[in-house]
Amino acid sequence: MLQTPTIRVGRTRLRAAAVLAAVAAAVPVVAGAPATAGAAQPTAHAAKSCSTPKYPGVGYFTSLSVRHTSCGVGRKVMLGYYKCRVKHGKAGTCKSRVRGFKCREKRNAIPTEIDARVTCKRGHKVVKHTYQQDL
Secondary structure, eight states: OOOOOEEEETTEEEEHHHHHHHHHHHSOOTTTSOSSTTOOOOOOOSOEEOOOOOOSSSEEEEEEEEESSOHHHHHHHHHHHHHHHHTTOTTOOOOSOBTTBEEEEEEEEETTEEEEEEEEEETTEEEEEEEEEEO
């Protein structure tokens, strides 16, 4: 049967396994350690799916995704776009900027409803949402 060797430190004897564990805990892992203590962690920029707010009119929001911005901003842009659009009637469109975002809409419309996909951009920030509105 093998025994763990002991190491003498001053007047204290320590088992080699305990010494190795203490050294390993004291030394940071080089691959995962940031270059400096105050270095910022990288930010994820992938598109993120968000919950949709309640639709203010007759219809519903079906999806919301954001990139380089928060879900809260996405919901505000979504509602702002709705308010801008319905200023011009039930089937109206929004031609102005919404909270600084420039929006484009692609529609599939029939006489009783509108199904649309809206993409709003402000620099590298992107808010995409879809909605269905009954006419």
